[in-house]
Amino acid sequence: MQTTTSRKRSREWFERAQGSLVEGVNSPSRGEAVYSGGPTFLERGRGSRVWDADGNEYVDFMMSFGALMQGHAHPKLVSVVSETMAQGSHFAAATSAEVEAAERFRRMVPSAGVVRFTNTGSEATMLALRLARAHTGRAKFLKFEGHYHGWYDPYLLNAHSHPPGESGTPEEPARIPDSEGIPPATFDDVVLAPWNDVAVLESIMQRHGHELAAVITEPIMANMGCILPRDGYLQRLRELTQENGVLLILDEVVTGFRYAPGGCQEYYGIRPDLSTFGKALGAGFPVGAVAGPRAILDRMRWGANMVLHYGTFNGHRLTMKVVAANLDLLSGDGTYRQLHAIGDAAVAGLRDVFRSRKVEAIVQGFGPMFQIYFTQRDAIHSYRDYCAHVDALRYSQFVHRLLDHGIYMTPANGLHWIISTAHTEGDIQKLLEAADQACGEMA
Numbered sequence: 546m547q548t549t550t551s552r553k554r555s556r557e558w559f560e561r562a563q564g565s566l567v568e569g570v571n572s573p574s575r576g577e578a579v580y581s582g583g584p585t586f587l588e589r590g591r592g593s594r595v596w597d598a599d600g601n602e603y604v605d606f607m608m609s610f611g612a613l614m615q616g617h618a619h620p621k622l623v624s625v626v627s628e629t630m631a632q633g634s635h636f637a638a639a640t641s642a643e644v645e646a647a648e649r650f651r652r653m654v655p656s657a658g659v660v661r662f663t664n665t666g667s668e669a670t671m672l673a674l675r676l677a678r679a680h681t682g683r684a685k686f687l688k689f690e691g692h693y694h695g696w697y698d699p700y701l702l703n704a705h706s707h708p709p710g711e712s713g714t715p716e717e718p719a720r721i722p723d724s725e726g727i728p729p730a731t732f733d734d735v736v737l738a739p740w741n742d743v744a745v746l747e748s749i750m751q752r753h754g755h756e757l758a759a760v761i762t763e764p765i766m767a768n769m770g771c772i773l774p775r776d777g778y779l780q781r782l783r784e785l786t787q788e789n790g791v792l793l794i795l796d797e798v799v800t801g802f803r804y805a806p807g808g809c810q811e812y813y814g815i816r817p818d819l820s821t822f823g824k825a826l827g828a829g830f831p832v833g834a835v836a837g838p839r840a841i842l843d844r845m846r847w848g849a850n851m852v853l854h855y856g857t858f859n860g861h862r863l864t865m866k867v868v869a870a871n872l873d874l875l876s877g878d879g880t881y882r883q884l885h886a887i888g889d890a891a892v893a894g895l896r897d898v899f900r901s902r903k904v905e906a907i908v909q910g911f912g913p914m915f916q917i918y919f920t921q922r923d924a925i926h927s928y929r930d931y932c933a934h935v936d937a938l939r940y941s942q943f944v945h946r947l948l949d950h951g952i953y954m955t956p957a958n959g960l961h962w963i964i965s966t967a968h969t970e971g972d973i974q975k976l977l978e979a980a981d982q983a984c985g986e987m988a
């Protein structure tokens with residue numbers, strides 16, 4: 546059954562958008578680079594559903610790249626926003642709203658001695674690195690291939706996938722900048738390593754540990770789909786950083802407030818020195834955060850030798866009110882149990898569909914976040930596995946079919962499926978029916 550009847554209006558908007566926006570969008574991940582034939586223009590959302598410019602209805606599993614933890618237009622957030630707006634959205638002055646948001650944040654994230662709010666995840670990771678460099682007096686840092694930490698210059702090395710022949714060796718990965726316009730010398734301070742391989746990590750840390758300010762890692766690799774850490778990997782990383790006086794920055798922009806109240810650091814029992822947040826924290830409003838002990842974050846205190854962090858919109862009042870209300874909702878009884886149960890049902894159901902349709906595909910991840918890989922492998926453990934063994938084109942074709950069957954998702958295989966508190970068993974049923982149809986059409 547084809548549920549999407551027409552995309553005529555989306556096409557018209559996209560054509561019109563070419564006149565005033567680069568590629569007709571505000572980020573390449575939303576345009577023709579990902580959506581063949583152009584994007585679907587979304588106009589309205591409620592709960593787990595969105596409607597496009599032509600009136601087609603979809604169950605949304607992209608949820609603003611995971612930002613919409615409470616789905617669309619949650620009634621409590623709608624009333625908080627309208628009440629706050631009526632009193633003034635932002636003063637760029639001290640407010641009780643930012644205190645209330647920070648107190649709730651600290652209650653949920655055990656490593657947060659204090660918190661500093663930013664406007665995006667990119668700003669948070671930028672600030673975390675500056676703090677780590679100031680705190681250790683070292684300039685270099687280690688990042689992993691295939692990890693994305695926002696669009697700040699030094700992070701833009703090997704964040705995208707490349708043909709497997711271009712990866713170099715695990716000990717000496719090829720260094721491939723993701724953007725023009727970055728002076729090559731920026732990357733002189735970056736040590737690049739493959740992720741999820743303890744032996745290679747130990748050897749690279751032996752060579753470089755003494756000169757690193759920080760190692761930054763995603764706890765679950767979320768920008769090559771959904772790649773879980775091997776047992777003990779994060780723990781060993783924690784030990785190696787501690788032994789070398791290197792700060793561990795856990796980038797929880799995707800995973801924070803998603804897997805557990807305290808994010809993956811709670812789920813995997815890791816205590817980072819600094820952690821960064823975004824996405825789910827703001828329930829659809831632009832926000833980021835850096836959390837950690839006072840001994841590090843206090844370096845931002847005003848005075849000689851301070852770490853500078855300014856921002857007109859930091860602690861934006863309207864956003865802070867949403868953050869506090871969102872964290873209250875997430876702290877409710879059973880929230881995470883429900884997110885995990887619904888997500889696990891989707892994962893199990895999709896696996897059944899692929900098995901019964903004899904499609905070579907795996908579903909990786911669990912609970913609130915997962916990804917589908919068309920591959921002959923049993924599991925994808927790293928960037929190199931992803932580049933060599935994942936058929937991203939087939940995934941894109943699959944998702945384009947789902948879009949025709951009332952399921953909204955990005956066709957980019959590097960992203961991931963998101964379960965919000967608004968998703969129901971009925972939504973999963975709809976997904977499984979659409980997936981079954983799509984598999985049948987692709988056979």
Ligand SMILES: Cc1ncc(COP(=O)(O)O)c(C=O)c1O
Nearest residue numbers: 665666667693694695798799823
């Ligand atoms: C792990 C990770 N860190 C940082 C960022 C940057 O966050 P933002 O897009 O809010 O700047 C992202 C964005 O996708 C991310 O996935």
